[in-house]
Amino acid sequence: MTQEEMNATFIATLEGIKSVCEKITSGNVSHNVATIRCKCSEMLQFFEEWNKYIPSATDEVLSHVPELQWKEHGFGLLANTDLCSYSIEDLQCGEVYVYTLFTDDFEEAAANVEEAKQRANRHYKEQIRKLLGV
Numbered sequence: 001m002t003q004e005e006m007n008a009t010f011i012a013t014l015e016g017i018k019s020v021c022e023k024i025t026s027g028n029v030s031h032n033v034a035t036i037r038c039k040c041s042e043m044l045q046f047f048e049e050w051n052k053y054i055p056s057a058t059d060e061v062l063s064h065v066p067e068l069q070w071k072e073h074g075f076g077l078l079a080n081t082d083l084c085s086y087s088i089e090d091l092q093c094g095e096v097y098v099y100t101l102f103t104d105d106f107e108e109a110a111a112n113v114e115e116a117k118q119r120a121n122r123h124y125k126e127q128i129r130k131l132l133g134v
Contacts, residue, residue: 003133011047014040058132065125070117077113079120083127086120088113 021037068079068086076089076099084104090113091098101108101116103123110116 006133007047007051011044014044014047018044061132062125062128065128068117068121068124077117081124083124083131086124088116088120 018037018040021033021040024033068081070077070079070088072078073087076087078088079086087102088110089100089102091100097112099110099113099116101110101119103120106123108116108119110119
């Protein structure tokens with residue numbers, strides 16, 4: 001479930017509770033129902049205010065994601081992160097080098113080392129976006 005789907009579910013739940021509270025007015029429960037309705041309204045207002053800051057905070061995090069740090073390894077280059085590991089293998093076929101980017105969930109051929117590094121950095125940032133729910 002994405003962050004947007006979770007937000008929509010949360011808002012719909014609070015709106016549903018608030019709607020039920022507005023319909024219940026009988027007997028001694030009306031005071032408790034009014035309290036619940038007010039709390040739901042407060043929570044919705046807080047959530048609306050809070051969500052105004054989420055996009056800028058997310059952008060701030062993404063803009064400060066450092067480039068992957070590569071180290072030479074026996075078969076090419078290696079970059080480790082908390083999310084996954086990336087390796088770039090170089091294989092010489094005659095006079096031509098073939099570069100392959102490997103990670104936990106895919107492998108791709110690249111024309112050169114720089115292209116493979118760029119693809120790895122894009123993939124890494126995309127993984128962070130997914131974690132942030134964007």
